Amino acid sequence: MYKTGRNFWERTKYRYLESTEQKKGREKPPLELEYPKDSIIIDLPKPEDLKIASFDLREAIEKRTSIRKYSEEQLSLEELSYALWCTQGIKEVVPGVTTFRTVPSAGACHAFETYVLVNKVEEIEPGLYRFLAIKHALLGIKFGDDLADKLTEACLGQKFVKTGALAFFWVAVRERMTWRYGERGYRYLLLDAGHICQNLYLSGLSLGCGTCAIAAFEDDDLNSVLDLDGQDEFVVYGASLGKRRNPLE
Numbered sequence: 001m002y003k004t005g006r007n008f009w010e011r012t013k014y015r016y017l018e019s020t021e022q023k024k025g026r027e028k029p030p031l032e033l034e035y036p037k038d039s040i041i042i043d044l045p046k047p048e049d050l051k052i053a054s055f056d057l058r059e060a061i062e063k064r065t066s067i068r069k070y071s072e073e074q075l076s077l078e079e080l081s082y083a084l085w086c087t088q089g090i091k092e093v094v095p096g097v098t099t100f101r102t103v104p105s106a107g108a109c110h111a112f113e114t115y116v117l118v119n120k121v122e123e124i125e126p127g128l129y130r131f132l133a134i135k136h137a138l139l140g141i142k143f144g145d146d147l148a149d150k151l152t153e154a155c156l157g158q159k160f161v162k163t164g165a166l167a168f169f170w171v172a173v174r175e176r177m178t179w180r181y182g183e184r185g186y187r188y189l190l191l192d193a194g195h196i197c198q199n200l201y202l203s204g205l206s207l208g209c210g211t212c213a214i215a216a217f218e219d220d221d222l223n224s225v226l227d228l229d230g231q232d233e234f235v236v237y238g239a240s241l242g243k244r245r246n247p248l249e
Ligand SMILES: Cc1cc2nc3c(=O)[nH]c(=O)nc-3n(C[C@H](O)[C@H](O)[C@H](O)COP(=O)(O)O)c2cc1C
Pocket: 064, 065, 066, 067, 068, 158, 212, 213, 214, 215, 216, 217
């Protein structure tokens, strides 16, 4: 029983690890995916200019819960910027070497790219975007009336994908992690993703929002809607975010 899981756990122990690409002296993968220079780019309000009110950490931890029904209210661009900053925002770039972000990452590999389905955000056309963390901007990826439906379907029909103001999909760019850790890097991708999503849960409270994690999805369908090959780039985790129907007392 559970042969695949047991095998994965066994074979990713340090003692089996092969020489990594890093040890073989191979060049480090780029810190971020490239994009065509003529793409649609939306600059987001800068993290240092955000006027989001502070929220007590203890209260956030105590009140955190998964919320799947939201109000119709839109998020502002500032609130979107804040949610992206809390989950993947960059505090320091060491060019060609690494980034330091608001979340931890094994070996500071930061292998994730954030894809975000925008359903209800002021000043932004609904559609699929990718967060350009270094530039703190959004890159337009895909638009179309059926996009939210397709993503909902790929998430086993979970309606909050399209009823939330936003749905985040955290996509692993495998080589950014396996370059340093080989097969064991797959474990670290899963661990890194947890930190990211938890920051969304907690920061959502300061935006008057509710969050629900999403890991129930058909991998192949979801990767295909996001135009990912499923081998070198694939969705690990997701979450929806929307304004609460009932404000916090
Ligand atoms: C790894 C993970 C995956 C999850 N995937 C889903 C999901 O696909 N759909 C969903 O409705 N809730 C999902 N959840 C939320 C859990 O159902 C929720 O955390 C759990 O019921 C406990 O409730 P609480 O978050 O309100 O404490 C997920 C949570 C985690 C940690």
